[in-house]
Amino acid sequence: xxxxxxxxxxxxxxxxxxxxxxxxxxxxxxxxxxxxxxxxxxxxxxxxxxxxxxxxxxxxxxxxxxxxxxxxxxxxxxxxxxxxxxxxxxxxxxxxxxxxxxxxxxxxxxxxxxxxxxxxxxxxxxxxxxxxxxxxxxxxxxxxxxxxxxxxxxxxxxxxxxxxxxxxxxxxxxxxxxxxxxxxxxxxxxxxxxxxxxxxxxxxxxxxxxxxxxxxxxxxxxxxxxxxxxxxxxxxxxxxxxxxxxxxxxxxxxxxxxxxxxxxxxxxxxxxxxxxxxxxxxxxxxxxxxxxxxxxxxxxxxxxxxxxxxxxxxxxxxxxxxxxxxxxxxx
Numbered sequence: 001x002x003x004x005x006x007x008x009x010x011x012x013x014x015x016x017x018x019x020x021x022x023x024x025x026x027x028x029x030x031x032x033x034x035x036x037x038x039x040x041x042x043x044x045x046x047x048x049x050x051x052x053x054x055x056x057x058x059x060x061x062x063x064x065x066x067x068x069x070x071x072x073x074x075x076x077x078x079x080x081x082x083x084x085x086x087x088x089x090x091x092x093x094x095x096x097x098x099x100x101x102x103x104x105x106x107x108x109x110x111x112x113x114x115x116x117x118x119x120x121x122x123x124x125x126x127x128x129x130x131x132x133x134x135x136x137x138x139x140x141x142x143x144x145x146x147x148x149x150x151x152x153x154x155x156x157x158x159x160x161x162x163x164x165x166x167x168x169x170x171x172x173x174x175x176x177x178x179x180x181x182x183x184x185x186x187x188x189x190x191x192x193x194x195x196x197x198x199x200x201x202x203x204x205x206x207x208x209x210x211x212x213x214x215x216x217x218x219x220x221x222x223x224x225x226x227x228x229x230x231x232x233x234x235x236x237x238x239x240x241x242x243x244x245x246x247x248x249x250x251x252x253x254x255x256x257x258x259x260x261x262x263x264x265x266x267x268x269x270x271x272x273x274x275x276x277x278x279x280x281x282x283x284x285x286x287x288x289x290x291x292x293x294x295x296x297x298x299x300x301x302x303x304x305x306x307x308x309x310x311x312x313x314x315x316x317x318x319x320x321x322x323x324x325x326x327x328x329x330x331x
Contacts, residue, residue, distance in 0.1 A: 001019070001020060001021070001022050001093060001094040001095050002017055002018070002019060002020075002093070002094050002305065002306075003017075003018055003020045003058050003090065003092060003093035003094065004016065004017060004018070004058060004059060004060075004092035004093070004305065004308040005018040005020065005056050005057070005058055006047055006055060006056065006057045006058075006059060007055060007056050008055050008056075009047065009048055009049030009055065010047070010048070010049075011047075011048075012047070012308075012309040012310075012312040012313050012316075013309055014047065014309075015047070015059070015092075015308040015309040015312060016309075017305065017306045017308075020058075020093075022094075022095050023090070023095060023096065023097040024097070025069065025071045025097055026071070026097070027071060027073055028071060028073055028074060028099055028100055028101065029071050029074075029097045029098060029099055029100065030067050030069065030070045030071065030074055030077055030097070030098060030100050030103065031067070031068050031069035031070075031095055031096075031097055032063075032065040032066065032067055032068065032083060032085075032095065032096050032097075032098055032103075033065050033066050033067075033068045033094070033095055033329055034063050034064075034065040034091060034093060034094060034095060034096055034328040034329060035063070035064050035065040035066065035112040035113070035116070035327075035328060035329050035330055035331060036063055036064050036065075036112055036113050036115075036116035036117075036302075036325045036326065036327055036328060036330065037060045037062065037063040037091040037092050037093075037116065037305070037325065037326040037328055038060070038061075038062035038063060038091070038116050038117065038119065038120055038121075038323065038324075038325060038326075039060075039303075039308075039311045039312065039315055039323075039324040039325065039326060040061070040062060040120055040121075040315075041242060041244050041315065042061065043059045043060060043061070043312070044312060044315065044316060046059060047059060047312065058089075058090035058091075058092055058093055059090075059091075059092045059308070060088075060089075060090060060091030060092040060093070060096075060326075061085075061086065061087055061088055061089060061091060061120070062084075062085065062086050062088070062091060062116065062119050062120040063084065063085060063088065063091040063096065063116050063119075063328075064082070064083065064084040064085075064106060064112040064113070064115040064116035064119065065082075065083065065096070065112065065328075065329070066080065066081070066082055066083070066112075067079050067080060067081045067083060067103075068095070070100075071100070074100040076100050076101065076103075077100055077103055077105075081105065082105070082106040082108075082112060082115075083098075083103040083104060083105060083106060084103070084104045084106050084112075084115040084116060084118075084119045084283075085098050085102055085103055085104060085119065086102075086104070086119045086120045086123055086269065086273070087102055087269075087270060087273070088102065092305065092308055092326060092328075093305075093328070094305075094328060094329065101276050102276075102279070104119065104279065104280075104283040106287070107287055107291060109291045110287055110290060110291060111331065112330070112331050113299060113302070113325060113327075113330065113331075114290065114297050114299070115287075116323075116325055117149070117297045117298075117299050117322070117323035117325060118153070118286060118287075118290060118297045118323075119283075120269065121149040121150045121153055121323060122153050122286045122290075122295075122297070123269055123272075123273060123282050123283060123286060124150050124153075124241065124269050125150050125153035125154040125157050126157065126282050126285065126286050127267070127269060127272035127273075127282065128150075128154060128217055128239060128241060128267070129154055129157040129158055129161060130157075130161070131272055132239050132241075132265060132267045132272075133214075133215040133217075133237050133239055134161075135157075135158050135161040135162070135163050135215070136161065136162065137161075137162035137163075137164070138162070138163075138164045139158075139162075139163050139164060139213075139214045139215065140163070140164055140165040140167070140208050140211070140212075140213040140214055140233075141158050141163050141165070141166055141167070141213055141214065141215050141216075141217065142167045142168070142169075142204055142213045142215070142216040142217070142228070142231055143155055143158070143166065143167070143168045143169075143184075143216075143217045144168075144169045144216070144217065144218045144219060144220045144224050144228070145168075145169065145170075145219055145220055145244070146168025146169060146170050146175070146176075146179035146182070146184055146187060147168075147170050147175035147176070147178045147179050147321045147322070148219070148320070148321065148322070149298075149300075149322050149323040149324075150219055150241075150242075151168060151179070151182075151219075152178070152179070152182045152298050152321075152322055153295060153297070154217055155168060155179060155182040155183045155184050156182050156183055156294070156295045156296065157289075157295065158183070159182075159183035160289070160294060160295070165185050165186065165207065165208060165213075166183055166184050166185050166186075167184070167185065167186045167187070167188065167204060167207060167213065168184040168186070168187050168188070169187070169188050169189075169190045169200070169224075170187050170188075170189060170190075171189065171190060171191050171318065172189070172191075173189075175321055176189060178298070178321055178322075182296075182298075186207050188200065188203055188204075190224075196223065196224065196227050197226040197227045197230065198227075198230075200224075200227040200230075200231065201227055201230035201231045204231040205231070208233070211233045212231055212232050212233035212234075212236060213231055213232060213233060213236060214232075214233060214236050214237070215232075215236060215237050215238075215239060216228040216229075216231055216232060216236070216237075216238045216239065217239050217241065218238060218239065218240050218241070218242075219240075219241050219242030219243075219244060220242070220243070220244050220245045221240065221242060221243030221244060221245050221246055221247060221248050222243065222245045222246035222247060222248055222249070223245040223246075224245070225238075225240070225248045225251075228240075229255065229256075229259055229262065229264075230259070232259065232260065232262050233260065234260035234261060234262075235260060235261050235262070235263070236260070236262055236263070237262070237263040237264070237265065238262065238263065238264045238265070239265055239267065240264065240265070240266050241266070241267055241268075297322070297323065298321065298322030298323065299322055299323050299325060300320045300321040300322035300323055300324055301314065301320065301324055301325075302324075302325045302326070302327045303324070303325070303326055303327070304326070304327055305326050305327070305328045307326075308326055311324055311326060
């Protein structure tokens with residue numbers, strides 16, 4: 001089969017289309033013919049060596065496709081089922097083996113490209129908005145990278161849960177418009193700030209009557225962390241769920257006290273879908289929202305599998321909006 005293989009840690013040029021063997025099934029696994037693979041920053045972190053993996057490496061933890069072979073012990077899915085996954089391995093390939101109990105059934109009403117685009121980022125937005133900091137009526141929230149894949153979904157879920165004010169940061173007027181279409185009440189262009197750590201919190205507090213927001217969802221990390229802390233109201237929570245600009249340096253915990261008894265948490269999706277029941281519940285609710293039209297999935301761009309390196313460059317360029325996919329064997 002064809003697969004993207006990185007021989008060593010490095011830049012996007014390490015992602016090379018290669019002929020390799022189909023994966024063999026272990027107990028409890030199924031073989032899936034991949035339709036689409038999701039491209040995520042965690043793939044970049046692994047490719048560069050920021051997150052350790054073994055090389056040679058076939059990237060990708062997310063995708064969608066059709067079951068084509070089932071281990072004898074598996075009864076939960078069968079050949080022909082349409083499925084998605086968020087914590088598989090080696091998804092930049094024509095075929096992937098996935099543990100049956102980690103598969104998500106895709107309803108007939110949802111296309112496989114939408115399922116792949118919604119799986120990891122949709123479940124991330126779901127746990128952020130409903131569990132890490134459960135948004136309630138009248139909450140004011142700040143969402144960084146509002147036109148990104150998680151940002152657009154999280155904005156829509158904040159609206160569904162009744163947030164009073166949804167402030168997002170973006171980098172261009174077109175991204176700001178996309179964020180407003182998703183439900184943002186206010187957008188702030190962070191490229192217009194000369195000192196984001198000082199000017200962004202002042203802008204946020206001007207929009208909230210001087211109070212600040214109850215929660216900041218920050219997937220950017222290093223460049224926004226100080227501004228995020230300073231944008232919170234007393235006893236507010238900074239949810240740091242990513243680090244697209246780099247990891248946050250160590251900081252003095254006394255800052256949380258002086259800022260107003262603040263909270264900081266660094267969650268991960270994997271801890272919110274640890275069990276089969278939780279994975280099924282979250283994905284079921286997510287797909288229900290999508291099927292009803294309550295949440296719209298924005299696919300920013302699709303690349304052929306062979307152009308995985310270009311997809312990584314595009315993601316890292318900050319030009320992307322919504323989800324970036326690799327089209328492997330589309331419906």
